[in-house]
Amino acid sequence: MKTTFYSNGKLLITGEYLVLDGAKALALPTKFGQNLTVEKSNKQEIKWTSYDADGSIWFDETIPFGAILSTTPFETESIKNTLIIILRTALQLNPGALLISEGYIVTTRLTFPRKWGLGTSSTLINNIAQWFQIDAFTLLKNSFGGSGYDIACAQNNTPVVYYLEQGKAIIETVQFNPSFSKNLYFVYLNQKQSSKSAIASYKEKKNNLETQKEIISQITQTVLNAKNETAFAQTLENHEKILSTILETKTVKETLFPDFNGTIKSLGAWGGDFVLVVSEENPKSYFSNKGYETIIEYRDLIL
Structure with a gap:
């Protein structure tokens, strides 16, 4: 049985950088995003494959559960290590989310070219949060970092005004349909x-x-x-x-x-x-x- 999650991409129209310090920002979800599909296997590992919008594979790795359960920090930065850090953090937030006795085949598919920067990371984090049934803003804060406006776009199908108030994400859905x-x-x-x-x-x-x-x-x-x-x-x-x-x-x-x-x-x-x-x-x-x-x-x- 396969389970599929989806998150919207994003564009930040106002408030770049200053949104990190509490400024109100206007952010727009895009018609493009990313899917994440999960199906169970029996190999006690995660077989992870990521596809770009053109169908090409840009990431294809096997991640043993031991790497996710480990607390040893990585000395180098790589796509695989970043993914493992996100999965480690997600598991800390919901220890019962992964069945270690089993395994998983995970496939992600972007509907926009990865190079565009419409939210490859934010859509991934929001999809993993849905899979692990945890709060995506907490997962972002504890792993990748950032203001979180992109998570707000991932979760909403309308424009949002986004800001941080004492570190807490405030999301206001708004109407933005310029006549021009x-x-x-x-x-x-x-x-x-x-x-x-x-x-x-x-x-x-x-x-x-x-x-x-x-x-x-x-x-x-x-x-x-x-x-x-x-x-x-x-x-x-x-x-x-x-x-x-x-x-x-x-x-x-x-x-x-x-x-x-x-x-x-x-x-x-x-x-x-x-x-x-x-x-x-x-x-x-x-x-x-x-x-x-x-x-x-x-x-x-x-x-």
Whole structure:
């Protein structure tokens, strides 16, 4: 008997980095996500196979139960070791979840290309949490780390305003159906950004950000309430300027697209994955001419 779990991918529209410190962020679940299928075997191990969106295998390993039951820390970082750490943490949260006398065949399938950065890790963690019948936010906190907005997207089929209050995740489902969505596009920057390293860099740079945190929270609300494309675009540009100052980094438009006639905003970790583009004219030829071929309309990506 097979059991299948599914989680949505994510895009963080506002609040990147500062969401770690309590700023309110707008996050959108995507039409793409990841499945995890579990079936029992009799080999006292987990045979784990992960498929990319094109059907290719990107991870294929056998994990003995002994590695999961062990408390010995790993000296090196690898996909397999990270997975074992997540499984160890999940088992600590629910010791009865695995039948050690049996075994499992686990298959994961992404419905988006892994390189896109729409939440390969967060969808995995949420799926494992469903399998182990544990709280996904606790599993994330105790294993991989992060704010948790991506877990909120994994679990919800509507946009969410997400923030941390005394370390606790607060999720508000909201309506976000901009009348100008036909002028919104998502462009992949041809490189995946590591969330872990980006967060570490932010923590090194940040000082007392209470004022900026409040401003970003207000921007999130302004974005939600924007009545037209002009107000929406201006608010996103203001967001970019604030984060550029905090991170001591040029905006993506300044760096890569200074001649673009429209608004471009980084999403999530700066320097990779997707950007949000606001443009009255279809920008596909502009970005294609610069070597960026993955340009997706809002309606085709957002759930």
